[in-house]
Amino acid sequence: MEARAEARYVRVSPQKARLVVDLIRGRNAGEAITLLRGTNKRIAPMVEKVLRSAIANAEHRSAEVDVDKLVVAEAYVNEGPRVKRLRPAPMGRAYRYQRRMAHIAITVAEA
Secondary structure, eight states, X not given: OEEEEEEEXXXXXXXXXXXXXXXXXXXXXXXXXXXXXXXXXXXXXXHHHHHHHHHHHHHHHOTTOOGGGEEEEEEEEEEOOOEEEEEEOGGGOEEEEEXXXXXXXXXXXXX
16 A cells, blocks of 8 residues: 655755655655754755655555554655746846756555
8 A cells, every 4th residue: 555745846956855865765754754853954844744745545455454554665756847047247247047847746554
């Protein structure tokens, strides 16, 4: 039994989000939540929210699911669209920079 949750268009670079998501991949769901609580990254609360949503989806899908036996089966971050912006530069020019977005997906399954 698997359940999935996804957060799309999160305003963080995928590279930074992958640092946090890599910590919880393959771990027990309860252990992963505890680990995310102690992680000092801006994206950690959002990843925890997605994980809790995946757990809730598993409970909703089947009444026989034991939440204590759920494991983070898949956890990955894909790149979302980039928002392109201009920053004023010297001598009337402009520097272009990109604000990156990420799609965070977590799947939990019974061990």
